[in-house]
Amino acid sequence: MQFNGVLDQLKIYEAGKPIELVVREYGIEAKDVIKLASNENPRGCSPKVLEAVRAEAAKMNLYPDDSMYELKEALAKKYAVKEENIIIGAGSDQVISFAVHAKANPNTKVLMAGITFAMYEIYALQTGATILKTPSAGHNLQEMLDIYKANKDISVIFLCLPNNPLGECLDTKDVYAFLDHISPETLVVIDGAYQEYASFKDPAKKIVPSEIIAKYPNTLYSGTFSKAYGLGGMRCGYGIAQPEIIKALLKLRAPFNITNLTLKAAIVALSDQAFVDASVKENFEQMKSYEAFAKELGFNIIESYTNFIVLEFDASKNSGVIAQKLMEKGIIVRNLGSYGMNAIRVTIGTPEQNARFFELFKTIYK
Numbered sequence: 001m002q003f004n005g006v007l008d009q010l011k012i013y014e015a016g017k018p019i020e021l022v023v024r025e026y027g028i029e030a031k032d033v034i035k036l037a038s039n040e041n042p043r044g045c046s047p048k049v050l051e052a053v054r055a056e057a058a059k060m061n062l063y064p065d066d067s068m069y070e071l072k073e074a075l076a077k078k079y080a081v082k083e084e085n086i087i088i089g090a091g092s093d094q095v096i097s098f099a100v101h102a103k104a105n106p107n108t109k110v111l112m113a114g115i116t117f118a119m120y121e122i123y124a125l126q127t128g129a130t131i132l133k134t135p136s137a138g139h140n141l142q143e144m145l146d147i148y149k150a151n152k153d154i155s156v157i158f159l160c161l162p163n164n165p166l167g168e169c170l171d172t173k174d175v176y177a178f179l180d181h182i183s184p185e186t187l188v189v190i191d192g193a194y195q196e197y198a199s200f201k202d203p204a205k206k207i208v209p210s211e212i213i214a215k216y217p218n219t220l221y222s223g224t225f226s227k228a229y230g231l232g233g234m235r236c237g238y239g240i241a242q243p244e245i246i247k248a249l250l251k252l253r254a255p256f257n258i259t260n261l262t263l264k265a266a267i268v269a270l271s272d273q274a275f276v277d278a279s280v281k282e283n284f285e286q287m288k289s290y291e292a293f294a295k296e297l298g299f300n301i302i303e304s305y306t307n308f309i310v311l312e313f314d315a316s317k318n319s320g321v322i323a324q325k326l327m328e329k330g331i332i333v334r335n336l337g338s339y340g341m342n343a344i345r346v347t348i349g350t351p352e353q354n355a356r357f358f359e360l361f362k363t364i365y366k
């Protein structure tokens, strides 16, 4: 069968390995497997969310409120914007997909950092657009600007603030200075999936969606409930932009794209800021032990503004082998070999999970 030719360039996205796979392949009991591979919240979610979702389960026979009024209202209040500035997606992934499909086509190019969130490239390739990446791995705004000026047909630029999988983050003032040079016709997606973490660690990196979309009407901010809110399995994300952009993206949304339970979970999660604050605080407390551990063992880390950290090895070690050995003993991390790095990305776990990681890692590393 012949398929759309753009698919020839695409690979199927490989998500972080699930706990179920380690149970099946290595015979380890699920309770003994630790997943530090997908940047989920190791503390789970707010207990208030769990309770509300249980109660909501009885409404499974009904379609959800497709206007998503209550969730949009809560987000509008939190971010000081209007409901017309918001779109909800099944994960921020879906919002990002809408953004790319709304703007890119085979005659345009999509610009991103050398190493960044893999889905940007996948969605852009689906449209037939050409991918442009900076020579530097992380976000280098001068390189981005040089590429932007040399190419007149860039439809979408991605800024991942902070960046997955590297963990670095630009200062907001530098982002603004960059945006000053970008045409109002180019859509700039500001991916804030880990903004709760970055803005806690360093307020100079905080993106205020209402401010950025007012100053730069060609920006779309995307946020998610999957990370700090602990709702990765519920699949809920959002985009914030000027109504003109939101209206275009809404044309790509299928009805009822998120469930009753998801809506309820997200609404209640927004009302429990204390849970998010505690999660973010513990994350950075725990990250210090990774920094100390790297020093002790003598390998490099990339300073992280997220809930994960990249451990980089010298040529005497192989990140793929390390990741594999960890997995065989029940700890799943992300090997960054496919990005051309000799490194692993580890989600910061609970204190107990991290202690187990350090113990096992030491025996493997030596």
Ligand SMILES: Cc1ncc(COP(=O)(O)O)c(C=O)c1O
Binding pocket: 038, 039, 090, 091, 092, 093, 094, 117, 160, 163, 164, 191, 193, 194, 223, 224, 225, 226, 232, 235, 236, 237
């Ligand atoms: C930078 C970044 N953006 C977006 C996403 C998508 O997350 P979700 O679809 O769960 O909101 C992720 C998930 O890992 C991410 O790391």
